[in-house]
Amino acid sequence: MPEYIKHPLIKADTVEQRLYQLDLAGKALDVSTLVVLPTGLGKTVVCLLVMASRLEKLGGKVMVLSPTKPLVEQHASFFKNVMNIPEEEVLTFTGSISPEKRSELWKTGKVIISTPQVIENDILTKRISLENVTHITFDEAHRAVGNYAYTYIAEKYFETAKNPLCLGITASPGSSDEKIAEVCESLHIESVAVKTESDSDVKPYIHKKEIEWKRINLPDEMKEIKDLLNKVLEDRYKKLTELGYPIYNKRFVSKKDLLGLQTKLQGELRGGMPDTSVYSAISLLAEILKVSHAVEITETQGLEALRMYMERLDNEAGSKSGSKASKRLAEDLYIRQVVHRLKDCDLEHPKLEYVKDIVLNELENKPHSRVIVFANYRDTAEMLTKALAEVEGIRPVRFVGQASKYKDKGLTQKQQVEIIEQFKAGDYNVLVATSVAEEGLDIPSTDLVLFYEPIPSEIRSIQRKGRTGRKHEGRVVVLVTKGTRDEGYYWSSLSKERKMQSNMKELQSAMPARKNNSIEEEFMLDSNGKDQKTLFEYDDNNESKPENKDNIKIVVDQREIRSSVARSLDRNGVEITVKTLEVGDYILSDRIAAERKDTQDFVGSLIEQKLFEQISNLSRAYEKPILIIEGESLFNCRGINPNAIHGTLSSISLDFGVSIFYTRDPEDTAALLQQVAKREQVDEKREVNMHGKKAAAMLPQQQEYVVSSISDIGPKAARNLLKHFGSVENVMKASYEELLDVNNVGPKTAAKIREIIGSEYKR
Template structure:
């Protein structure tokens, strides 16, 4: 029986009895014991529906590992609120002194973390913090006997989980891990990547239909509510589709037709974009640049069509306002500027101003939520929307109804006229939602995963989502402690229906694939106890990878000093993996120091082009060249000439200026791994071949008063460096520029009516937080 591996915890009473679990704190459920038993036999991916106690399975595994093996346990979770949530649960259930159950987040100073790590028995942390502390050698995973990877479906690409798992199975004396998720993904490739990255050798799955799970499942009704797009909104859609038809025709004339035309999916458009970028690298013909720019217009208009079909008029107004702002901005793309001048787009903007119809979904949401709260005043409701603009629109509409107390719940990032929520604000909102101060949470994807949101009576999808992972996470917000209800709104004849069928297919495929994976790995599951950590680690790394390291260069230690901000990139991870000694400091000049004379500034292609527009790079390179004898600029990534549709001559001119005027060597790399390899070669050449030591010197230059004045004025939308100088020459001071009236601004050289009007709007409009 699987439970045989879990003997210390199994007890046929109502609560778990174990020396490291506090009495009467954890209800005994056989399916959780079964999963924990399987998980203890090998590094295991546990898939369990939301609300069925994945954290309890982790608790049982942690308790057993600590009792049998000793050492430390590490629990990794993607966000600070989740870390705090897990810590509170473990402190209430683990029979371990609370001062040995620690939380690590960015809010805890690095030196303090290093000190706490030594005495901690159970550490709950965000993965980025642990990754940084491993890279800077503040901590060692040598004595960690168990790691839990929460929300394990994130372990793809360059996410910190992948690096931590690799280092763990290399460094730990007795490694073991548990990966937990409600939805690992529908494709074999995604599941395989997660399992490979986390060194998983066993998969254990429970579904809501399993006999040992069904007693704990509450009924969850799923309803599909179909609405019809009003004629006034169809007219707006028709105008957008005329723009699309024109742009697709232009693409065809350039030799780049797209199958399905205006019905092309986002994946089709991204596929063509990738193809065009590849052609630019091979042959920079004007037609390719033109096609890329037109394609950028297509993608913007296609998104507007989706908003009309699935969101609403208010959301469309906000999106078009951002397009207009981009078109008038000095850094705006040619695509946005051309769209702003398009006849059909101008008609759309005019119709939008006159439009009195709103998307029927809004009335349906108001009706559904009102009936729920009228029938059950103590209910809690979550309305999920894909876009922030829609979440604000829905929140405002619901707030007009008596006894409905809605609150918008969004992520941290901010953009034009849209401020995000800090993690602290998110936690405060959730607490008020629990307490009933708010009874409706209008949320974007930030509320789908992991946060300790109370069981809700009703979940509304404002639109279907094409992702099976997100759909499962959303549905899991109801039906936890009592019966729940899910309502999905679908606009007939739109991409809502396409997303619905796509998601339904993916959910079925995921269940099928997971069962197949469980069967395929059963043999490994039985044999895992005989395998040591070396077998586990080496099985997932090719012979070439196992042999890669600093030994390829020399047995001597080579040091790379990097700026603390660079720790966020995967370059640092790759350097450490190659065997270099990483030293992290706050560097005023440069990103990487490899000797007393060689310093490196690293820019992604997007950062490089952006810095061309704001001219910031010239000051950075000037400081670098002034402080180090041999300054180097590394431009990382592809698409240098396509990222922002900047004229190639401007980029070539910038490169020439940096090379000739500042004497900087300009090198190009494919990606972060390639950058790390290049930096390693430079460091090895300087420190081993040339016998030079590393030395940090140079200070960031301060801007002169005139430069500071130009910087302030040029920060105004649509005002570049030359326009800022013209304004200051004309008015004499920054203060006078800010006070200038519209007619006065138009008198300045190269300041037209449109720019002057935009300046006055920014300078005189009331600030709204």
Template sequence: MVKYIQHPLIKPDSAEQRLYQLDLAGKALSSSTLVVLPTGLGKTIVALLVMASRLETTGKKVVMLSPTKPLVEQHAAFFSQMLNLKPEEVMTFTGNLPPAKREKMWEKGRVIVSTPQVIENDLLTKRISLRDVAHITFDEAHRAVGNYSYTYIAEEYFNQAKEPLCLAITASPGSSDEKIAEVCESLHIEKVAVKTEDDSDVAPYIHHKQVEWVHLKLPDEMQSLKGLLDKVLEDRIQKLDELGYRLPYGKKTSKKELLGLQRKMQGQLRSGNPDPSVYSSISLMAEILKAGHAIEVIETQGVGALARYVDRLEREACTKGASKASKRLMEDLFMRQLSHRLKECGAEHPKLETVCNIVKEQLTSNPDSRVIVFTNFRDTAEMVTDALSEIEDINPVKFVGQSSKYKDKGLTQKQQVEIIDHFKQGNFNVLVATSVAEEGLDIPATDLVVFYEPIPSEIRSIQRKGRTGRKHAGRVVVLVTKGTRDEGYYWSSANREKKMQGNIKQLQETLATDEQENAFIKEKQRSLEDFDNNVEPADESGPEVVADQREIRSTVTRNLQKAGASLSVRTLEVGDYVVSENIAIERKESGDFVNSLIEGKLFEQISNLTRTYEKTILIIEGGGLFNARRINPSSIYGAMLSISMDFETTILHTRDAEETAALILQIAKRQQGKDKKPINPHGKKAAPILSKQQEYIVSAIPQLGPQAARNLLEHFGSVEAVMKACEEELREVKLIGPKTAARIREVVCSEYKG
């Protein structure tokens, strides 16, 4: 007989009572806890139990954070279904909601389910406070490293809340001691609670998961294509060696090692007086990375995926701002041969046929099955989707992230949610997905998961496998191409998974030993505080810094607040940061600086800044300034000289967002002193000067670029004269041919039809 959880805030007969979940929830209620539980065993139920208890005992609100909108909506629907609360008390927060509306909803809601970026933004803009939050659950807690939003929210929560308690849940915290320790430190974890499939209270709920490895051979025709790429790679490696940069493992040097060497080269550029060979080496490194990726694609993905990648390389090489590396690579004899032979190649990677056969066999034997095929690359996802759609009774759908690029449009979050719903309902029976589907999606009926290729990450491998075997037995098939990096990834992932399980157990034992020491230290701290009641609290209010709304996307604002600044976020017409009535700061990451220079925005922004404020500062953040877009260093030096001398703007360089924040804080302290006078940002962007407006009007005509528009205006003297000129007169102007002249007259003279 099934027993159900009984709690005033949990609807009767809605959640099955499992002892391991009650045990984990009990531990999580005693102190902030990292819960590690295999996928499909109800981590969300553990969160539900903790949340319901805190809601009942404190009367305050609780928050659950999840990394993506589909997961947020999934969790919100679950809590609405399970909790004895009014529908309007369970709130869903995503970036689609206007900030002002979120602020009002925050006041009324008792359960807030949100993406972390939204909560971080609302904290920085002071729309919300975590003071009255009784509990926060961090879903997919392995993400809480580096500058991810989880780390900032946790820090603010433990600073603001009177009785903070957090629960971190994950199936895969990472294989290294450092990674697990970083997650625990970021989220203020005091205890780790682990359940594995071998535990006696978990074993009855485990469904068998059959894992198969299918080994395939790369066809001779594809080996021949790979041979062309090998020649390109060997040539670049040899040239790099001649310049004094030797790759330790030649062609087998990992991408991580290549990127490390690239960073070293960029560091030498910033040294002040680099050897000219460094520029050539960086360009060669870019070619090596592109050629190496192409080899990985042909080895592990297929001809179709490689053809798409080469098409993008060719397009990149033909663009106006193409780098020397892109042009040189596509002019290479072997790359030209590759491009030609790809169009004639009749072979395809055996993985494609194998996937089709495996999926067809599964759906033939069980027509109600759901199948997920995971691929590393979008090109492959599209190729697999197209191939499966040719098979009767298979209804596949591609499931990718939001970003779009050439011939590759992403999915909006709304589209992602709709696809998952259709997949659950059976309108689609195969989901062909990239990494976006790895985390958390609850699709109980998934019977088969196919890895188009192994992945070296133990976290992602566990997440992928966890999409099956949730409610009944499941099957996982991993495709491996013999003699390629597929095999290296296979062994890497297996070893890391094994290491992770051992590290989790070890960490659990270590924290259990340390718990008594921590309790003793806290007691000593409390006893010392008893003697400090008469001490006047220090004035913790730091200097005021006003930041532009768009700067929330960077981590500078977070670091400013962390460093003690009194931060306010507004929409600034001019500048990124204002630290006094007289001083404004423009911040640009090195890549953004170069892009702004190329696009012609840089001097307009600096002009607006100097026109509005008495003193202006430009902060250039990060390295790679001289190889961000392969622009001539003389152009960058010239721009910086003009900014410094013509616009009298101080230029300062910082290594990262943390250093930028520290610098802005020091400027604010020095300028404001002890008085801390309130700041009133002022100024608006200057309207484009008349000549620019005239150029804009003329260049709006199709087939006319900015230079052609300037030529026309210089020749005829006004917009009106350009519009009145006949075709013969127009053709007299440089860059205006017969077709362009005819087009201008067509636009000017044709009747408007709406």
């Protein structure tokens, strides 16, 4: 009979006593700690023990942050079941709860489980304060890198809380010392506590996990299709070389190499007036990346997945906003041969038969088994689900993320939760999943995990394998196509996993006895603990927030808090106020407001004909409007002709009187905004004024808007049409021949106008 944890804040007979969990909790109560524990061994219980101790001794609130809404709900259900506090004091915060409601709930909650983005937004908008939060757990802590919300929340927590202590929990922190160090620094972690499957106190809870690697030959017909694609690559590599950008060792060039060259080319674009060869090279590189992806799909996924990809490529080429790269590829002789071969070829990747045989064999031998099949791509997941559904006894379901794209609708988080519940209940016995099923979700103990292909990431590989061997013996099968990228990913993943295990052992061996011995008494257990390795020492004086000596204020549009600009402004000591603005993204004074657009957004707004309306509103509402273009690939977005971008920028500056600034990234944007605001508010003694509203468009602008709403007609063509015919009505009445008399209106545009205006409306 198992013994159970005894604690005033934990319900009796609900949480089994495990020595290693008590040991880890004891270490995590000493200092802010990163706990590394294999999947399925109860990281959430360690979190519970630390939370209960902090609540009993210090009161206040405790918080658990988890990356997704399903994970948040999963954790909330666990804590409500085992914690001896009123259920109404255990709260979930997600985007589906209104900000006003969250603000009210915050006052009464003791245990808050939330997605990090929600907490980040509520801190920025000053709806909540972390002053009385006595503990934060960062679930899946390996995410705490770069601009992820965990980084900002930890920074604000240690800046404002009276008694801060945090716990990071993960099964796989990464193979590099640099990655682990970045996570620790981001979360203000001072020590690392590690348990591995080989530890004596963990071994009793570990079940055998058999791992098999099945190597498969690529059929000749698929090799022929791959050879056609390689001919396209060879041609594009040759053209790149002729432009002065040779690709060495073409046979082994990686995506990382290609992206590195892309970054170099974009740097040359920013360096003044680049040679036209740079634009050509960037466009060629876009083609190479697309074809290289098609080769990988052929080698590792199969022809059905390749068909879907080629169909999307063809759809992109035929669309108005399609890139030049996709249009040129659609016309390429070898690509057309590939498409033709795909129509006539009934062959599928031999992996598909292996998947059906392995899954069927598992379910026939163990009828109550649960199986997860992992695939890197949604198209493959769709293909596998359909193929498995044709086999009697297999009840598969596709499990993918939320994003939707052409002919591929994602799953909402509610649908994801429903599918997991049906999988648990046995309505489905096979989950065909992409990466969304790798991390943390409460998927039941699985008897078989099947990798359709290896993955080079050690973190993702470990998480996938962790889906089996939890409550009983499990099995992992990885399919590898010989002589393809599968083999490269296989060796890469193995190497990184071994390095991570080695790093973890080194960390563990460097941990002397800990100082905190109260955990045994508190939870009624006797354990032998070790101390932990201190990674960082913090100087409180160096960690303080910059003072806002000049009392600089900036009003930020509500939608802009999704970017990290507002976070950077706050870090820099600027007093930010978040409002819903009708005009602009940032208000810096009574006469200056700024519209921020990253390069993708700028080009997207131009294509969708929203840009000039936004700029017009900004210029009418503020005396000195600013446009900030953020990013380094303006002339490489969506295949737009550089002349069109130069023309747009000229019009924004000369016709609308808007000042244009270029920044590298959100941090650079924040620095610029701060300097402009300082100049206005400190040097010029101006107040911040939110007077800006969308001014009613004048009649000529309204007329131009009506005409330019017709497909293929831009602002310039609309003005030419109106000048020529004198009114909107006359434009609409004009014949095809009369339209051709207008400057910049050719046969195609004239035909389009007549088709739209003269065709019968049918819905």
